[in-house]
Amino acid sequence: MTQAVRTEGLFKRFGQQVAVAGVNFTVPAGSFAGLVGPNGAGKTTTLSMITGLLRPDGGLAEVGGVDVWRDPVQVKARIGVLPEGLRLFERLSGRELLHYNGRLRGIPKAEVERRAEELLRVMDLTGSADKLVVDYSTGMRKKIGLAAALLHNPAVLFLDEPFEGVDPVSANILTEVLQRYTASGSTVIFSSHVMELVERLCDWVSVMSGGTIVAQGPIDEVRAGRSLNQAFLDLVGVRQGGEEGLTWLGSSSH
Template identity: 75%
Template sequence: MQASAPPPAAVVLHDLWKRFGPQTAVAGLTLDLPAGSFVGLVGPNGAGKTTTLSMATGLLRPDRGSVLIHGVDVWQDPVAAKARIGILPEGLRMFERLSGRELLQYNGRLRGLPGAEVDRRAEELLAVLDLLEAGDKLVADYSTGMRKKIGLAAALLHNPDVLFLDEPFEGVDPVSAQTIRGVLGRYAASGSTVVFSSHVMELVEQLCDWVAVISAGQVIAQGPLDTVRGGRSLHAAFLELIGVREDDGRSLDWLGGAR
């Protein structure tokens, strides 16, 4: 009996390049992200993670290469591709003179959802993300954690196939972070795909089942979490893959000494 073929990748990034003047941010990056997985993109600051996610979601046009979302080309058919994704970018900008509830209602109608369905989903998301009491407050008055949660609610409102998150826990308090984790876990368990960018190895290790390590705009390791870490912690594997320069003790010998 012939084995069945594996399911197609949720996201296919092929030979992506992006330069900003003389600097190359992403250099021929190719990556197939498996459907139904919680995918972690990890790398040091400046590795090209945010640039890669921006190109994958249609926010930044690559100099070369292609992006497919469940077989739909992001740049040849952007409307169809973007209908299948939700995005929580780093430094998310919002309509701050709307309340949290109004922001969700506005996003839902932009997505073409019926008004009654938008209202139902918005109320459920506000409740699950512990934002019901703040639903009528202006977004301008939201804390960092509340902004992350309402941004996540807006990204999930249309029930996307793939959710892209760029540093979603940056500046978030532990209570809000735990709430966000719970919602993401439920979403991923339903068979949807989460693509999550971070430089915090411990967080990726707790949440993700598939990992890609990016350095200098290229993929240097990829695969299931256990394969990439190879019996070590992800933190130890990451440092070995990146190649951390050891301090020889001679630099900064003046720091903390007698004044």
């Protein structure tokens, strides 16, 4: 199986703190892959380095067998990105944002307009297409961000926390679009905290903790009979506590 994404010893430090300590991250082409890990595990940093937004201090990152940092033209044409924190051009309307993004990538205007209208319709954003993005709700922002990332039909899609703060209706739309997209053989890689979602959607999972990959593979292998949540807690090594203290909490003390 060919690899859609492969990193080798990817490394990044911020001052004293090592954020990503030699990550070997692989995702087979055509998979719906989840990147899970606790806060501060280095998920965002890893994804930023693979998408060419953050320069690694060491190691290799490849998308479709092409080095991200040596041949950016090829890589950038094949990837779509939805970064964390909803960083979008706030003062454009949703429709204008899609037009801007498509034309920036050199897609002819008529084609951009056609694709944008379809995306807006599928994402259920037609009614708010002419409102400024700054006035969008979280779910709407994630949807317009995904639409922008899909506009040029990338082979690999990177989504950083696409479901964070999204209402169930919007989340449903997002997953439907993504499932359709992977069904055609494209690759989706998304980071998340929500194990149930990863379990439901993904066929490949990578678990990060403390800046390294602690487990990686087809989801059933990583789970090994447990629920993904339990497997994750075991892998990350969580302290099982919460019994001592807090004696006043709850209705028994009244």
